[in-house]
Amino acid sequence: MIANKKSAPGAPREDERLAKRVAELVPCSRREAEQYIEGGWVSVNGQVVEEPMFRVSNHKVEIDKDASLMELSDVTLLLNKPPGYDAMALPGDASKHVKPAHQLLLVGAHAAEDASGTRVLKRHFSKLEATVPLETGASGLVIFTQDWRVARKLIEDASVMEQEFIVEVEGEVPPETIKRLNHTLSNDGKLLPTVKVSLNSDNEKTSKLRFAVKGSHPGLIAYLCERVGLQIVSMKRLRVGRVAMTQLAPGKWRYLMDHERF
Numbered sequence: 001m002i003a004n005k006k007s008a009p010g011a012p013r014e015d016e017r018l019a020k021r022v023a024e025l026v027p028c029s030r031r032e033a034e035q036y037i038e039g040g041w042v043s044v045n046g047q048v049v050e051e052p053m054f055r056v057s058n059h060k061v062e063i064d065k066d067a068s069l070m071e072l073s074d075v076t077l078l079l080n081k082p083p084g085y086d087a088m089a090l091p092g093d094a095s096k097h098v099k100p101a102h103q104l105l106l107v108g109a110h111a112a113e114d115a116s117g118t119r120v121l122k123r124h125f126s127k128l129e130a131t132v133p134l135e136t137g138a139s140g141l142v143i144f145t146q147d148w149r150v151a152r153k154l155i156e157d158a159s160v161m162e163q164e165f166i167v168e169v170e171g172e173v174p175p176e177t178i179k180r181l182n183h184t185l186s187n188d189g190k191l192l193p194t195v196k197v198s199l200n201s202d203n204e205k206t207s208k209l210r211f212a213v214k215g216s217h218p219g220l221i222a223y224l225c226e227r228v229g230l231q232i233v234s235m236k237r238l239r240v241g242r243v244a245m246t247q248l249a250p251g252k253w254r255y256l257m258d259h260e261r262f
Contacts, residue, residue, distance in 0.1 A: 013056075013057050013058050014057065015055050015056070015057045016055065016056060016057070017052065017053055017054070017055065017056075018037060018042065018044065018049060018051070018052055018053070018054040018055070018056050018061070019033040019034045019037060019052035019053070020033070021056055021061050022036055022037060022042055022061065022063065025061065025063060026063065032069055033052070034052040035069055035072065036063060036067055036069070037049065037050060037051070037052045037054075038050055038052065038072060038121070038123055039067070039068065039069075039072055039121070040119055040121045041063055041064040041066075041067035041068070042061065042062070042063055042064075042067075043061070043062050043064075044056060044059050044060070044061055045059050045060050046060070050121060050122045050123065051122075072123070073147075074145070074146035074147040074148075075118065075124045075145070075146055075147070075255055075256070076143065076144070076145040076146070076147055076150050076255070076256035077105060077124070077128065077143070077144045077145070077253050077254070077255060077256070078141060078142075078143060078243070078245060078248065078253060078254050078255070078256060079101060079104060079105065079141070079142045079143075079144065079248075079252075079253040080139070080140060080141065080142075080245055080248035080249060080250050080251065080252055080253070081101045081104070081134065081138075081139055081140060081141075081142040081250075082104075082139055082250045082251055083136075083137050083138060083139050083234070084099060084136065084137070085099045085100065085101040085104065085136065086098050086099060086100055086101060086136050087101045087130055087132075087133055087134040087136070087142045088130050088133055089101070089102065090102065091103055101130070101142050102128065102130065102144065104251055104253070105125055105128065105144065105253055107120055109251055109252055109253055110252070110253060110254070111248055111249070111252040111253060111254045113247060113248075113254070114254040114255055115257065116254065116255035116256070116257045116258070118255040124146070126146075127146050128144040128145065128146055129144065129145055129146070129151050130142060130143065130144050131143055131144075131145060131150075131151050131154040131155055132154055132158070132163075132240055133217065133218050134218065134237055135218045135219070135222075135235065137235070138165075138234075138235040138236065138237060139234070139235070139236045139237075139250060140165070140235075140236040140237030140238060140245060141237045141238065141239065141240055141243075141244075141245040142237075143240060143243075143256075145256075150256075150262070153262055154240070154241075154262060157241075157262075158215065159214070159215040160214055160215065161214065161215075161240065161241045161262065162212055162213065162214045162239075162241065163212070163213050163214075163216045163237060163239065163240050163241075164210065164211070164212050164213075164237070164238045164239035164244075165210070165211040165213070165216075165221060165235055165236060165237050165238065166200060166208055166209070166210055166211075166235070166236045166238060167208070167209045167210075167211055167221060167225065167232060167234075167235045167236075168206050168207070168208050168209075168232070168233040168234045168235070169206065169207055169208075169209060169225060169230040169231060169232055169233060170205070170206055170230070170231040170233060171205070171206070171207065171231075172202055172207055173199060173202070173207045173209065173230065177228050177229070177230065178197050178198070178199060178209070180228050181195060181197040181209075181224060181228060182195065182196060182197050192220065192223075192224070193213055193214055193215035193216060193220065194213075194214060195211055195212065195213045195224065196211070196212040196213075197209055197210065197211055197212075198210050206233055221235060222235075240262060241261075241262035242260070242261055242262060243256065243260050243261070243262050
């Protein structure tokens with residue numbers, strides 16, 4: 001660690017921006033100092049501070065020995081949304097009728113099982129865009145990204161990208177009903193997206209169906225189930241494209257890993 005220079009006895013340091021102090025300590029340019037701070041490499045009196053504008057005087061400022069000036073990359077977060085949260089709502093849309101899923105993206109909700117190795121930074125929670133809609137009453141995978149390339153792919157490929165759901169319905173589902181679901185139904189003469197449906201499990205009261213749909217949109221699965229007389233109990237999205245939610249607990253989130261591609 002690089003420790004703060006000692007001030008002369010009886011001469012307290014003047015209040016200054018943390019970025020200025022770090023630039024003196026390294027030494028480096030002011031912009032490089034800001035990168036060290038925003039990267040979570042700088043601590044003040046033992047606490048990590050990520051705001052370059054933070055004011056310091058006679059504080060102990062230290063820079064982590066592993067500090068790197070590598071470009072801070074944009075991140076993508078995968079959330080297991082519980083039912084009742086609006087996947088696309090902005091934090092400012094919150095009201096007694098709207099609960100934005102975005103508000104679940106908290107440091108404390110980061111999944112302990114996250115294998116990405118990414119250090120959690122405050123900057124990872126700003127400028128996040130939700131790109132793939134999901135019914136408010138449904139649970140499962142919701143994607144938030146800062147990366148314009150990820151956002152563009154999810155938006156531009158929405159009509160061809162496959163999504164996978166587990167849909168629990170009331171009662172037993174006969175093979176004839178599953179066969180009907182697997183044949184493209186029409187809506188007022190217009191073909192609906194093709195779906196692949198299979199029986200995942202069943203018991204005396206409910207059955208779980210696995211839906212794989214290309215070009216899915218909110219309300220589509222509910223409409224298909226209604227057309228064949230099925231009553232939905234719950235719905236969970238497991239996968240978007242080639243990226244699966246894996247073992248995320250409800251309300252938890254993880255980082256998209258480097259090798260994962262939608």
